[in-house]
Amino acid sequence: MKPFSTQWPKMDWAELLASLPRLEAAGRQPALAGYSRAEIYREIHGQGGLFLAADMADELKLQPGMKVLDLACGAGTTAVFLARRYGVQVYAVDKNELDAPKLLARAAAAGVGERVMPVKADARSLPFAPDFFDAVFCLNSYFYFGTDDLYLPYLMKFVALGGRICVGSPCYREELPPDAPEEWLVEFPDCLAVHSPAWWRRHFEKIRIVRVLKSICHPESRVFWEDWLRYWLETKAPADMTPAELEGLRAFLRMLEHDRENFVSHLLLVAEKMAPPANSPSQHYSS
Secondary structure (H helix, E strand, O other), rough: OOOHHHHHHOHHHHHHHHHHOOOOOOOOOHHHOOOOOHHHHHHOOOOHHHHHHHHHHHOOOOOOOOEEEOOOOOOOHHHHHHHHHHHEEEEEOOOOOOOOOHHHHHEOOOOOOOEEEEOOOOOOOOOOOOOOOOEEEEEHHHHHHOOOHHHHHHHHOOEEEEEEEEEEEEEEEEOOOOOHHHHHHOOOOOHHOOOHHHHHHHHOOOOOEEEEEEEOOOOHHHHHHHHHHHHHHHHOOOHHHHHHHHHHHHHHHHHHHOOOOEEEEEEEEEEEEEOOOOOOHHHHOOO
């Protein structure tokens, strides 16, 4: 990528926009058929939008009628998407951004009003019965709370045996080195909770009640970052951005410019709950 940020703030915004790839829903995945770019990114924090969400949903092997926990769902865009495209019952959980009446209205407008249940709750204090869910979906938020060694054993109490969890979020290809470039440390200190697929695999496997089926850098990681940046510029002119938005834009741009080997990536993790080994201490946390 050309070093556009060195021209800041007198940049050629049109040239930058033209240099960025553009993802389209058409022909990509059946679940995204008919979705506009605005719907793909509507009220979703972070990169990937429904492009990443659709890939995650495929990994969960969703079937109509399944009960799905959309964990730390924000405004609930993904909850409506999952209910609409896969026929599942979605419990949309978030403690900060969830507006239950607004989400219910969106779900009703999409024809899935009876399949989306907003729940205002902290990820660490879930109001559900043991073995309640068939699947857990978590987009761009798990690293905020899931690095705690005690969290996954707690979460899996609510998942039925054989149920899957899929996490999609920013990651690093490898663990951050001590001399990591400042440009990679976007949204410091939150970025310190961002880890590599290998780290996440070990983190999940050590509790002994999940089988990690996949923990990789998504093959389109770079495109997710660049397309998200492009959508940002398509929908809001720099002249209309707040100083904080402009600074955020500059930080992400500098990160991409300094990451020529795709070190900054996106995690795609899939795991399945299994019975604990005989006489294992983990059996006390599996149900």
